[in-house]
Amino acid sequence: xxxxxxxxxxxxxxxxxxxxxxxxxxxxxxxxxxxxxxxxxxxxxxxxxxxxxxxxxxxxxxxxxxxxxxxxxxxxxxxxxxxxxxxxxxxxxxxxxxxxxxxxxxxxxxxxxxxxxxxxxxxxxxxxxxxxxxxxxxxxxxxxxxxxxxxxxxxxxxxxxxxxxxxxxxxxxxxxxx
Amino acid sequence: xxxxxxxxxxxxxxxxxxxxxxxxxxxxxxxxxxxxxxxxxxxxxxxxxxxxxxxxxxxxxxxxxxxxxxxxxxxxxxxxxxxxxxxxxxxxxxxxxxxxxxxxxxxxxxxxxxxxxxxxxxxxxxxxxxxxxxxxxxxxxxxxxxxxxxxxxxxxxxxxxxxxxxxxxxxxxxxxxxxxx
Numbered sequence: 001x002x003x004x005x006x007x008x009x010x011x012x013x014x015x016x017x018x019x020x021x022x023x024x025x026x027x028x029x030x031x032x033x034x035x036x037x038x039x040x041x042x043x044x045x046x047x048x049x050x051x052x053x054x055x056x057x058x059x060x061x062x063x064x065x066x067x068x069x070x071x072x073x074x075x076x077x078x079x080x081x082x083x084x085x086x087x088x089x090x091x092x093x094x095x096x097x098x099x100x101x102x103x104x105x106x107x108x109x110x111x112x113x114x115x116x117x118x119x120x121x122x123x124x125x126x127x128x129x130x131x132x133x134x135x136x137x138x139x140x141x142x143x144x145x146x147x148x149x150x151x152x153x154x155x156x157x158x159x160x161x162x163x164x165x166x167x168x169x170x171x172x173x174x175x176x177x178x
Numbered sequence: 179x180x181x182x183x184x185x186x187x188x189x190x191x192x193x194x195x196x197x198x199x200x201x202x203x204x205x206x207x208x209x210x211x212x213x214x215x216x217x218x219x220x221x222x223x224x225x226x227x228x229x230x231x232x233x234x235x236x237x238x239x240x241x242x243x244x245x246x247x248x249x250x251x252x253x254x255x256x257x258x259x260x261x262x263x264x265x266x267x268x269x270x271x272x273x274x275x276x277x278x279x280x281x282x283x284x285x286x287x288x289x290x291x292x293x294x295x296x297x298x299x300x301x302x303x304x305x306x307x308x309x310x311x312x313x314x315x316x317x318x319x320x321x322x323x324x325x326x327x328x329x330x331x332x333x334x335x336x337x338x339x340x341x342x343x344x345x346x347x348x349x350x351x352x353x354x355x356x357x358x359x
Contacts, residue, residue, distance in 0.1 A: 011190040020194050056279045071314045078274045123274040125210040126351030129246050129316045139320045144203040145210070148279030
């Protein structure tokens with residue numbers, strides 16, 4: 001074999017984890033309803049991996065939309081306990097719409113607004129300021145945040161001001177059997 | 179689409195590309211966390227950073243940082259590597275492993291620390307970069323993929339210079355992984 005042959009690189013097709021999981025029908029997008037908060041009230045939206053689900057969630061992207069003229073804070077929480085009054089979101093769908101019947105996630109998206117209760121469990125790992133009349137789109141976490149059964153990923157929306165603000169949260173993730 | 183009539187080397191294999199940060203999260207070695215709210219102004223400075231303690235036996239690989247400016251005026255953050263920071267700093271409790279499917283959850287060796295209202299400046303090390311952060315915004319810098327490597331006894335810190343009079347509230351978040359030396 002000539003030396004030229006030996007250094008021949010191999011051609012490969014580069015697929016990201018989110019793309020692969022979408023192809024397999026395991027990638028989901030969930031949106032909360034319009035959330036009202038501000039004037040001492042908070043709003044919360046997140047995905048919960050139920051105990052005994054048999055899957056791990058691999059978190060990918062969050063977006064937070066601010067429909068108001070005032071900036072607010074989005075706190076990102078791991079393992080926060082959802083309020084017992086939380087609503088189950090109906091706007092959850094697989095990103096791969098070519099599979100029939102559509103795959104259903106094991107994770108549940110929940111949200112609450114006009115809340116006065118502080119978050120009791122979990123850890124606030126980072127925060128983002130959301131500018132007025134804008135949508136903040138996070139970078140792809142590519143599955144570096146992994147939520148096991150009984151755990152959750154969520155965002156708490158807060159504002160110091162007296163004004164009532166409307167915001168919406170979108171979360172994307174994929175699920176893999178344990 | 180058919181590739182059958184093409185040469186064998188034109189029928190490439192499909193591979194899933196994982197970033198190094200994601201790989202280390204699978205191993206339970208990736209962490210995320212933030213400082214407390216840091217306050218400065220009126221001639222007093224502040225800092226927040228990742229401190230790799232002496233004897234930790236791990237190197238810290240920085241993947242991301244964010245700076246939130248909660249005030250109505252811009253702020254200046256100086257990036258300092260391996261300096262001796264004024265004030266011992268307070269250890270933050272706001273951190274977690276990226277991989278929450280491991281029981282018990284992994285605990286980082288590296289500490290997030292911060293100090294508010296200090297009069298001195300960092301000693302030694304290198305003032306490596308500077309970032310200006312607009313009012314009421316979160317500056318994000320992602321995907322270093324471990325470009326900054328901090329050994330035991332060293333640090334990665336953001337130092338906030340006091341504006342003239344007004345008081346500024348800020349908060350820093352980090353994403354990093356740890357590998358045995």
